Amino acid sequence: MGCIFCDIIKGDRLGHLIYEDDEHVAFLDKYPIDVGHSLVVPKRHYERITDMEPENVGKLFSLVPKIARSILHSTKADAFSLAQNNGKAAKQIVPHVHIHIIPRFNDKGTIWTKREISKDSDLAELAEKIRNSI
Numbered sequence: 001m002g003c004i005f006c007d008i009i010k011g012d013r014l015g016h017l018i019y020e021d022d023e024h025v026a027f028l029d030k031y032p033i034d035v036g037h038s039l040v041v042p043k044r045h046y047e048r049i050t051d052m053e054p055e056n057v058g059k060l061f062s063l064v065p066k067i068a069r070s071i072l073h074s075t076k077a078d079a080f081s082l083a084q085n086n087g088k089a090a091k092q093i094v095p096h097v098h099i100h101i102i103p104r105f106n107d108k109g110t111i112w113t114k115r116e117i118s119k120d121s122d123l124a125e126l127a128e129k130i131r132n133s134i
């Protein structure tokens with residue numbers, strides 16, 4: 001039904017995966033707020049977190065510390081933010097549940113920088129670095 005994330009999960013669209021298990025994937029955001037900005041995603045398509053069983057929400061969020069640690073390690077970020085948007089008014093762009101992990105850097109402040117499209121070659125290199133440190 002034309003879901004970008006389902007296409008990435010099926011392998012029909014390029015995604016720079018940094019983590020995968022039976023029920024989840026994590027990949028780099030194509031429009032990062034900062035270097036290493038990643039999304040943790042359930043493989044099954046749910047639009048909002050309120051569509052999920054509570055235990056599946058728990059499993060999804062339980063992956064965040066492990067993945068965030070690897071992102072921080074690989075990007076040398078000082079901190080990170082989490083965001084999880086549900087619905088258009090909340091600025092959810094892709095209607096498939098995802099958790100944003102956004103690295104933050106002391107020397108850049110906390111303003112949300114303009115999102116730019118990353119080069120696939122840069123993302124591929126970074127994804128490999130993060131994958132290897134998980």
Ligand SMILES: [Zn+2]
Pocket residue numbers: 003004005006007044045046095096
């Ligand atoms: Zn989907």
